Amino acid sequence: MVTIYDVAKYASVSKSTVSLVINNSPLVGEATRKKVLQAITDMNYVPNSNARGLSVKTTNCIGVAVMAEETPVISYDFDQHVGLCSYNISSGIFSALMDTRYGVIMERFCSVDNPGELPDVVRNRRADGLIIVGAPYDRKMLERLREQRFPLVMAGVDSYEEGVDSVYADPGEGVRMGMDYLAEQGYREALLINCPRTTPSSFTRLDAYISSAAAHGFTVRPEWIVNCERNTGQSAYDRMKACWEAGIRPRAIIAANGHLAIGAMRYLNERHVRVPEQVSVIGYEDSSLSGYAIPALTSVNIHKELMGQKAAEFLLRRLKHPNAEPSYFVAPAELVRRDSVIPAAQQIPFPA
Amino acid sequence: MVTIYDVAKYASVSKSTVSLVINNSPLVGEATRKKVLQAITDMNYVPNSNARGLSVKTTNCIGVAVMAEETPVISYDFDQHVGLCSYNISSGIFSALMDTRYGVIMERFCSVDNPGELPDVVRNRRADGLIIVGAPYDRKMLERLREQRFPLVMAGVDSYEEGVDSVYADPGEGVRMGMDYLAEQGYREALLINCPRTTPSSFTRLDAYISSAAAHGFTVRPEWIVNCERNTGQSAYDRMKACWEAGIRPRAIIAANGHLAIGAMRYLNERHVRVPEQVSVIGYEDSSLSGYAIPALTSVNIHKELMGQKAAEFLLRRLKHPNAEPSYFVAPAELVRRDSVIPAAQQIPFPA
DNA sequence: CTGAAAGCGCTTACAG
DNA sequence: CTGAAAGCGCTTACAG
Numbered sequence: 001m002v003t004i005y006d007v008a009k010y011a012s013v014s015k016s017t018v019s020l021v022i023n024n025s026p027l028v029g030e031a032t033r034k035k036v037l038q039a040i041t042d043m044n045y046v047p048n049s050n051a052r053g054l055s056v057k058t059t060n061c062i063g064v065a066v067m068a069e070e071t072p073v074i075s076y077d078f079d080q081h082v083g084l085c086s087y088n089i090s091s092g093i094f095s096a097l098m099d100t101r102y103g104v105i106m107e108r109f110c111s112v113d114n115p116g117e118l119p120d121v122v123r124n125r126r127a128d129g130l131i132i133v134g135a136p137y138d139r140k141m142l143e144r145l146r147e148q149r150f151p152l153v154m155a156g157v158d159s160y161e162e163g164v165d166s167v168y169a170d171p172g173e174g175v176r177m178g179m180d181y182l183a184e185q186g187y188r189e190a191l192l193i194n195c196p197r198t199t200p201s202s203f204t205r206l207d208a209y210i211s212s213a214a215a216h217g218f219t220v221r222p223e224w225i226v227n228c229e230r231n232t233g234q235s236a237y238d239r240m241k242a243c244w245e246a247g248i249r250p251r252a253i254i255a256a257n258g259h260l261a262i263g264a265m266r267y268l269n270e271r272h273v274r275v276p277e278q279v280s281v282i283g284y285e286d287s288s289l290s291g292y293a294i295p296a297l298t299s300v301n302i303h304k305e306l307m308g309q310k311a312a313e314f315l316l317r318r319l320k321h322p323n324a325e326p327s328y329f330v331a332p333a334e335l336v337r338r339d340s341v342i343p344a345a346q347q348i349p350f351p352a
Numbered sequence: 353m354v355t356i357y358d359v360a361k362y363a364s365v366s367k368s369t370v371s372l373v374i375n376n377s378p379l380v381g382e383a384t385r386k387k388v389l390q391a392i393t394d395m396n397y398v399p400n401s402n403a404r405g406l407s408v409k410t411t412n413c414i415g416v417a418v419m420a421e422e423t424p425v426i427s428y429d430f431d432q433h434v435g436l437c438s439y440n441i442s443s444g445i446f447s448a449l450m451d452t453r454y455g456v457i458m459e460r461f462c463s464v465d466n467p468g469e470l471p472d473v474v475r476n477r478r479a480d481g482l483i484i485v486g487a488p489y490d491r492k493m494l495e496r497l498r499e500q501r502f503p504l505v506m507a508g509v510d511s512y513e514e515g516v517d518s519v520y521a522d523p524g525e526g527v528r529m530g531m532d533y534l535a536e537q538g539y540r541e542a543l544l545i546n547c548p549r550t551t552p553s554s555f556t557r558l559d560a561y562i563s564s565a566a567a568h569g570f571t572v573r574p575e576w577i578v579n580c581e582r583n584t585g586q587s588a589y590d591r592m593k594a595c596w597e598a599g600i601r602p603r604a605i606i607a608a609n610g611h612l613a614i615g616a617m618r619y620l621n622e623r624h625v626r627v628p629e630q631v632s633v634i635g636y637e638d639s640s641l642s643g644y645a646i647p648a649l650t651s652v653n654i655h656k657e658l659m660g661q662k663a664a665e666f667l668l669r670r671l672k673h674p675n676a677e678p679s680y681f682v683a684p685a686e687l688v689r690r691d692s693v694i695p696a697a698q699q700i701p702f703p704a
Numbered sequence: 705c706t707g708a709a710a711g712c713g714c715t716t717a718c719a720g
Numbered sequence: 721c722t723g724a725a726a727g728c729g730c731t732t733a734c735a736g
Contacts, residue, residue, distance in 0.1 A: 001713095003712095003713055003714085004713065004714060004715095005713080005714095013722075013723085014722065014723045014724080015713090015714080015715090015723090015724095016715080016716080016722070016723060016724085017721090017722060017723080019714065019715055019716085020715090020716095020721095020722090022714095023715080027721065027722085028721070028722085029721055029722090032721080032722085046475060046476055046477065047713085047714075048406070048477065048712085048713050048714070049402075049476055049477065049478060049714095050401075050402045050403075050405035050406040050411065050712085050713075050714090051402075051406050051712070051713030051714040051715090051728090052713080052714055052715075053402035053714090053728090054400070054402040054403050054406050054712090054713080054714070054715095054727095054728045054729065054730085055713085055714050055715045055716080055727075055728050056714080056715060056716090056728085057728075059402065061457065061478070084640065087439055091460075094458075094459070094460050098460070103457050103459070103472065103473060103476070103478050104457065104458060104459070105413065105455050105456065105457045105458070106446075106456060106457070106458045107446070107455070107456070108443075108446050108450070120455065121455060123398060124398055124399075124401055124455070125398065125400065125401065126401060126413070126455050233644065259644075262644050262646065265646055266646050266647070266648070269646050269647060270647070272626075274624075288436065289640075289641075289644055292585065292611075292614050292641055292644070292645070293644070293646065294614065294617055294618050294621050294645065294646045295618070295621060295622070296618070353729095355728095355729055355730085356729065356730060356731095357729080357730095365706075365707085366706065366707045366708080367707085367708095367729090367730080367731090368706070368707060368708080368731080368732080369705090369706060369707075371730065371731055371732085372705095372706090372731090372732095374730095375731080379705065379706085380705070380706085381705055381706090384705080384706080399729085399730075400728085400729050400730070401730095402728085402729075402730090403712090403728070403729030403730040403731090404729080404730055404731075405712090405730090406711095406712045406713065406714085406728090406729080406730070406731095407711075407712050407729085407730050407731045407732080408712085408730080408731060408732090409712075
């Protein structure tokens with residue numbers, strides 16, 4: 001392993017000078033700098049990050065804690081991976097950090113199993129800052145992190161936190177956008193498949209649904225507003241079944257996310273009800289899944305990779321300016337038209 | 353920050369003793385050990401990994417380089433994420449490393465854009481070893497890694513490498529298993545949707561298909577063996593369309609992976625051909641996608657999380673015993689029966 | 705079984 | 721603009 005000392009000798013300067021060059025200090029003369037840089041490439045020198053970290057109290061790593069509901073069960077059932085959203089956000093983080101000097105050290109962390117605990121990466125001080133991706137996260141954990149003044153940013157659909165850099169989405173806007181589109185396509189009512197009431201954003205969605213329905217003159221009926229038991233496709237499948245068996249025949253469905261949309265679609269397919277020819281479906285929180293649905297799911301995209309990139313940017317800024325005002329970023333919503341919605345006028349009757 | 357020195361003072365022993373306790377050396381008396389351990393928990397001491405790394409030339413991190421075809425394009429089209437397989441393998445790595453002292457530092461790496469280059473994590477010596485997940489990986493990169501004797505393991509469907517710890521799958525067995533199942537369900541022929549000829553495993557699959565067909569007395573027709581242009585759902589969609597328009601009417605389809613299966617199913621759905629009532633479909637390399645397909649995809653599972661776990665185990669072993677013989681692990685294949693296959697006898701006629 | 709000492713590779717005041 | 725020196729927090733022979 002070639003050390004800073006070797007480089008110094010080779011370039012016939014002192015270690016300190018080499019160090020200054022590496023950290024491009026303005027204190028070094030142009031000629032000296034060139035000589036040192038040459039030596040570095042000649043010898044293929046790469047600084048030892050442990051040593052650097054030890055003196056400068058820095059790791060040059062960024063921690064990413066992906067929150068998980070519970071210790072992941074390895075299985076391939078429907079709903080095995082409610083973690084896709086976090087996966088997409090992480091992708092954005094990787095892109096943004098690709099060309100920086102930071103490495104990313106990733107960890108799956110379950111606040112539920114370890115209430116109040118800190119992610120391993122901060123306990124062992126393996127990173128200079130942390131991005132908390134997704135939910136659920138623990139209040140106590142957050143408190144401790146803030147007490148320690150550990151550089152922190154939150155990223156997730158529902159991850160707004162007052163006073164800490166946050167990147168999140170506005171589910172209300174998503175619902176509104178979906179409703180506008182349905183209205184534009186000639187629909188006069190829509191079944192809302194919402195997440196569980198335990199999810200705070202379910203109320204945001206509900207409000208948006210109701211006001212949007214009013215604005216467009218949609219009929220609003222209580223039975224057409226359903227909350228799933230859990231945030232899973234299976235749950236949506238069950239609710240869809242119950243609705244159908246209760247005689248509810250929606251021409252359009254608006255779902256709180258891709259999993260729920262696909263769960264409902266699965267039931268319809270079993271019933272030989274065609275999407276979109278008989279029922280149009282629109283999703284939210286566009287994920288990898290949407291593109292692969294059959295038919296491909298029309299959906300409100302919240303640009304999750306962009307969320308990840310923003311989160312990374314926020315953290316880099318925070319590391320530079322620990323006392324800056326907190327920043328917030330609401331992911332822009334955008335309707336992605338695929339194949340699951342057609343104009344109401346083109347739909348065909350339900351089977352008898 | 354509390355250091356080893358503080359602990360020593362608190363426990364009234366020397367730094368060395370504390371260090372010995374931490375690295376549970378047998379040289380410490382039981383009484384002393386207890387006292388030190390107590391001090392450690394009392395003071396909430398956690399060793400500085402940079403310092404440790406610096407003296408012991410170790411990072412306590414494991415690198416995971418997820419190979420990517422190209423710099424990822426942020427988009428939400430069909431086929432945006434051919435990386436799901438690697439995602440599933442990574443999950444297994446995380447699980448296996450969860451309760452060890454290792455952190456995992458992850459990186460997306462594109463060999464194609466950087467021929468011969470080493471992943472950042474090894475260039476900067478941020479990890480003690482590396483798991484290369486998925487493909488494509490560069491021959492030259494592999495060479496350099498081996499020259500440096502950097503602890504290495506490969507993990508991926510096609511990741512067998514002579515002389516290096518490898519975790520991979522046997523696509524031939526998968527095809528055989530699928531064909532057996534189709535035969536058992538009363539089918540007498542099947543359309544093979546294979547990956548591109550550029551993928552070495554396409555030949556393994558082809559051989560298995562042919563010998564399996566012979567064994568079961570299936571009719572084999574050249575037009576029923578199709579190689580997709582690219583390894584994407586879109587490509588499978590196109591091929592399926594071409595087949596259909598050429599008058600090919602398979603009662604069963606066996607696809608080389610989930611993406612291809614779903615691409616074909618998408619075309620059939622557009623044609624109002626029902627799966628499985630008119631065409632049964634069976635996939636391979638079971639992924640998150642399969643469970644969410646509509647209908648849920650019957651598929652040969654190669655337990656990708658298990659592959660990740662094994663890869664992690666292999667790397668830990670390699671770190672302990674740098675000169676051990678290389679280990680190989682072939683992921684066990686298992687048929688997962690979901691909803692895309694029914695007995696041939698229960699199928700209904702095609703539309704006129 | 706325990707302590708004093710050197711060293712890991714870097715950075716950063718401090719002199720010059 | 722450059723060099724000598726101390727220090728970051730730990731580990732590991734080496735004495736005792």
